[in-house]
Amino acid sequence: MNLYEMARKLDVPLEEVYRIALKMEGAGVLRRI
Amino acid sequence: MKKLSEEIAHYLQRLFPLNRSLTGEGNRETLRIISEIAPVRLFEYPSGSRIYDWMIPDEWHVREAWIKDSSGRILVDFLRNNLHLMGYSVPVRRTMSFAELRPHLHVHPFLKDAIPYHTSYFKKQWGFCLSTEQLESLFSPEGIYEVCVDSELKPGSLTVGEILLPGTSQKEYLVSTYICHPSLANDNLSGILLTALLAREWATRKRNFGYRFIFVPETLGALAYCANNEAAVKDLMGALVVTGVGGPGSFSYKQSFQKEHFLNGMVEDTLNELHRAFLTYPFDIHGSDERQYSSPGFRINTVTISRDRYYEYPEYHSSLDNLEFVRPEYLLSCYEAYLRLLEKMDQNLVFIRTEPHGEPRLGARGLYPETGGGSGPNGMERVSWT
Numbered sequence: 489m490n491l492y493e494m495a496r497k498l499d500v501p502l503e504e505v506y507r508i509a510l511k512m513e514g515a516g517v518l519r520r521i
Numbered sequence: 522m523k524k525l526s527e528e529i530a531h532y533l534q535r536l537f538p539l540n541r542s543l544t545g546e547g548n549r550e551t552l553r554i555i556s557e558i559a560p561v562r563l564f565e566y567p568s569g570s571r572i573y574d575w576m577i578p579d580e581w582h583v584r585e586a587w588i589k590d591s592s593g594r595i596l597v598d599f600l601r602n603n604l605h606l607m608g609y610s611v612p613v614r615r616t617m618s619f620a621e622l623r624p625h626l627h628v629h630p631f632l633k634d635a636i637p638y639h640t641s642y643f644k645k646q647w648g649f650c651l652s653t654e655q656l657e658s659l660f661s662p663e664g665i666y667e668v669c670v671d672s673e674l675k676p677g678s679l680t681v682g683e684i685l686l687p688g689t690s691q692k693e694y695l696v697s698t699y700i701c702h703p704s705l706a707n708d709n710l711s712g713i714l715l716t717a718l719l720a721r722e723w724a725t726r727k728r729n730f731g732y733r734f735i736f737v738p739e740t741l742g743a744l745a746y747c748a749n750n751e752a753a754v755k756d757l758m759g760a761l762v763v764t765g766v767g768g769p770g771s772f773s774y775k776q777s778f779q780k781e782h783f784l785n786g787m788v789e790d791t792l793n794e795l796h797r798a799f800l801t802y803p804f805d806i807h808g809s810d811e812r813q814y815s816s817p818g819f820r821i822n823t824v825t826i827s828r829d830r831y832y833e834y835p836e837y838h839s840s841l842d843n844l845e846f847v848r849p850e851y852l853l854s855c856y857e858a859y860l861r862l863l864e865k866m867d868q869n870l871v872f873i874r875t876e877p878h879g880e881p882r883l884g885a886r887g888l889y890p891e892t893g894g895g896s897g898p899n900g901m902e903r904v905s906w907t
Contacts (some may be wrong), residue, residue, distance in 0.1 A: 489871070490783065490869050490870065490871045491787065491868060491870050491871070491872075492783045492787065492868075492869045493783065494867070496786065501866055502787075502790070502865055502869070503868065506681075506868040506870070509870065509872055511875065511888060512804060512881070512888065513889070515873060515883075515886035515888055516875055517874065517876075517881045517883070517886065517887070517888070518872040518873070518874060518875065519851050519873055519874075519875050520690075520870050520871065520872050521871050521872065521873055
């Protein structure tokens, strides 16, 4: 699922999901594909 | 913003008079000037090259074109307004009666004071375009006229401009605009200028994805670019066609062929966030280069944001689509929308969990509030199920 679809599903702005995703990527929880 | 507005006004003035067409020096000069804003790499595709079901025609050059009456007075002059000459007119130099001349004269169907825009890229003919007012006041059924089209059609090339901005990912988006219209300000000098300004700004940003900004003659130029970059084009994540972005009308957007595609939602979010009321045009087979990018061989979802979209304003394809119709502030409002849309497109990454079993332990990474319990969710769980 891309971040836009996730943002829609969660009903939050894409920008917020993106910010959190980058934070989690930095912490090693997520990896971009 | 004031500085940007002044810059837009400057380039509109310089670029408006150039004789752009399917091919020719007007296109190259346009791209050379645009390169002052953002460096454009030029590609030349030779006349006679096969492009899918099409063929690149000879290059068109015009030195002068006019009609004189029997007293030697110039009635219609290409050098005064390039719309006066039908695009790709073949050479002619003859004296003729009004009856012989009339089939070669084109007027606007409902705007009496406007010069219409006509081309004949593939049928070899010549023609002049003029206002109904000019036709009625300057020509007489008994008149004898001297006609000159000093043009040349010779092997050359079709010119395309490209600005490549790589990202950290190999995946790319396309931003496409067309350069083949002569002195028509909204359709599409506005699109050329906005695309260049957008590329310049986007070059300064840290990008997740790669971006191809291209300046192409409509249809054949778009196809020539696709044919010469086929693998990359087929792998695009999506495309924008920038057209009609300088008029005073309301915002609108044309959807991509897949209504549920994320680009459509992003455009709507963008315009809503900017508090812009807008019209929605569902995808259809008419329009601009989304026709090529959406064709079965490519299937690239392509959207367009416009103000005064093609077909939808009376001045469309006429001399009244001029620098009085287009204003820097209108163009700036579209620039703002496209820039925000690019920001959204660039944030649309896909992630996977490095440890997919169970929830991630956010606290160990400093991503979870140190005090547990409390009365409700804290926000971080939103992404725990990525």
